[in-house]
Amino acid sequence: MSDSKPAPSPANAGAPDVLHIARLARLAIDPRQELELREQFTRILEAFKTLSTLNVDGVEPMTRPTDFTDVMRDDREHSSLGLDETLANAPARIETFFSVPKTIGGEQ
């Protein structure tokens, strides 16, 4: 998918590409932290691999903790928060907009 992503070198094949993940999360990572973060990431993923040792043949994937289906609401309006409350914690606002660093040319 990504043309800019460097091919993983044999030494860290299978290790998570933390810089790629940081880019997706719009996080600026100091490249010097890359190794440390990769080791931490790897340990987390290793821990989760325990799950893969279980035999789940014939078990339906479960994506939710309940068996509910079709929980819906009627198309009725509730009152909105109000401008003051909505914008209360905004670091910056202009008129009633949230004002954020210029982000044109990014995703979407």
Next chain:
Amino acid sequence: MSTTNSEIGYVSPKTQVRWIPVIGLEVHCQLKTWTKLFCGCRNEFGATPNSRTCPVCTAQPGALPVLNREALELALRTALALGASVAPTSKFDRKNYFYCDLPKGYQISQFDQPYCTGGGITLESGKRVRLTRIHLEEDAGKAIHDRGDTTLVDLNRAGVPLIESVSEADMQTSQEAFEYLTALKEILQYVGASDCDMEKGSLRCDVNISVRPEGEPWRTKVELKNLNSFRNVQASIEFEIRRQVEAYESGDPAQFPVQETRLFDAEKGVTRSMRRKEDAHDYRYFPEPDLPPITVSAERLDRLRSALPELPTARRARYQKDFGLSAYDAGVLTADRALSEFFETVARLSKLPKEASNWISNELLRNLNDPLLPIRSIDELPFRPHDMSLLLGMLDKGEISGQAGRKVLRAMFETGKSPKDLVASLGLEQVNDSAALDDWCREALVGKDKIIADVRAGKTKAVGALVGPVMKASKGSANPQVVQEILLRLIAEMPS
């Protein structure tokens, strides 16, 4: 298909090679619900920025989304009207990406189990454009970049219900894309799913397009965005076909089209490369644990199907058959459901379907499109179909002239008064046999010896040139038929 293979595609003016465009469309359409998809905030365009927000659509911790029943209903009606198959079970997924208009850091969408697959639209040529799928999702907020040094964010749109219809790459010309969009929009409006108002962003279209030499496999596709009218969709496709063909024919692989997103510049009529979407496609979808799956029973689908309104294609056929309208007129009258229903009521009340068709598709639409009048849609008309049928009745009986009829209709738009009252107050009753008519006709004949001679020589049509001046003198109140008869009588009575 009515077109033969030899007519399809784009012949390069440089090499005479025939290139076949491969076009698919992704259409996002906002559903016309009262509230948003997962919360009770009002789904409203144009409200004060951020005034339609709550803990759910601003992604406050602990907020729980709950699906709007009506949104599902509208989505299902659309699916059925498009002949698609609705999945007995579907679910929601999180599409993860970070952007300032997406407070949660993910969009709730449907990934591998959309609520509907298949279906399609048959174009006028008989060609079928297949739908891959339709899925239900929430809209993002709105980011505004052109006001000052920062980006402004309005979350009123965040959480507005959308359906995204993805077509197969079955289209080969900009015209087919236009027809597909027009038909899709008609259906969405007919079933009451959406306003499809591109200016308000309630319908948005992206194009996927590639070209290939006839007989060769598909090549790299490019995505076109920023298309805010059907005309722009067409223009961008036409530009892109030429651009891609020229790029391949340059012979330089460095110039060949690459997989990318291009924005259409409507002013210059060109597409431009957006920053390459490097890792943008890495959305790391996973199931939305906050929303239980949706189930739709066959019985429910049967009920919904039987409640669907008559769709535009069927309606057009009926107008041609029952009212004797041309395919063109039937198309104009059915393009909008409200217009079509207005027409049918007028036709039924007046028993003058052809006249109703003419007056509605010409005069009524002309006034609706007149920027000097504040009325933009059938729903805003200040008069009822009954009034329109009275007007047609008066015209049919010759009580008023066509010109007077147009004045009355205009006054109906302006005042909402009944046509009978307006004819009286404007003094537009047709003058059929007054001394005034004779006088106007005599005046019109003065000095017109050539015409008089022509009429005497048997060319009675020549008198037509004098009807206009008489109509003008009568300020439109004369009956042109009667004027013609009087003119002929006066000429016959003249001493030779």
